[in-house]
Amino acid sequence: QSALTQPASVSGSPGQSITISCSGTNSDIGVYNSVSWYQQHPGKAPQLMIYEVSNRPSGISNRFSGSKSGNTASLTISGLQAEDEADYYCSSHTTSSTLHVVFGGGTKLTVL
C-alpha cells in the first residue's frame, strides 16, 4: 500500500484535459511544497514533469501543470496527445522518521 493515494486509471480523448489527484496527509503533502510528478512509459525510466508542486523542468511542455490544496496535489494535462499515454507517479518529502520520500501507487493514463 502506497503512502500517497492516486486513482488507478484515468482516460481522455485527444485535445481534452485531464487531472490526476494525489492524496496525502499532514505529514507529507500537507506540510511540504516538495510534490513532484513523474511520467513513465513502459520499459522506460521515470521522467520528471513537475517539481515543487507547480514548476516545470526545462523542456517540459506547458501542457503539464501542477497544483496543491491542503493534503492533495494535482497534475493537469491539457490538450491531450497520444504520447501522453503513460503511468504517472506523484511523490513528496515526508516527516516520517523511517524514510524521506513517499510515492503514490501510480495512475495509468489512457488516451482514447
Next chain:
Amino acid sequence: QVQLVQSGSEVKKPGASVEVSCRASGYTFTGYYIHWLRQAPGQGLEWMGMIHPGGHSTNYAQKFQGRFTMTRDTSTSTVYMELSSLTSEDTAVFYCARDPAWDWAFDIWGQGTMVTVSS
C-alpha cells in the same frame, strides 16, 4: 550531456548479494546527491536511500537498513549500491537518480537495472 549509466541486469539466488553501479557524466559528480529507488514488476516506485558523493554522507530508508549499502568512487564518478540477503521480494528494477536540490525531486535517472532473485 548529463546522464547516469547503470550496470547490466543480474540474476541472483536467494540469500545472495547484488551490486549495481551508476556512473555519472556531464556534470560535477560531487555536487549532487544520488538517490536509489526500486520498482517491483507492475508496481510503483519505492525510495531506498541517498548518498552525497562529495561528502559521502548517506541516509537509508529504515526498511533497508542493515542490508543496503551505498558507496562512491570519485575517481570514476560512480556510485554503487549493494543489497544483501536477497529474497524473491527484492526482484525489481533498481534506479539511481540525481537530486538537483529542487526539494526532493529527481531530474536525471539511470536507465534502470533489473535484478531477478530466483532459485
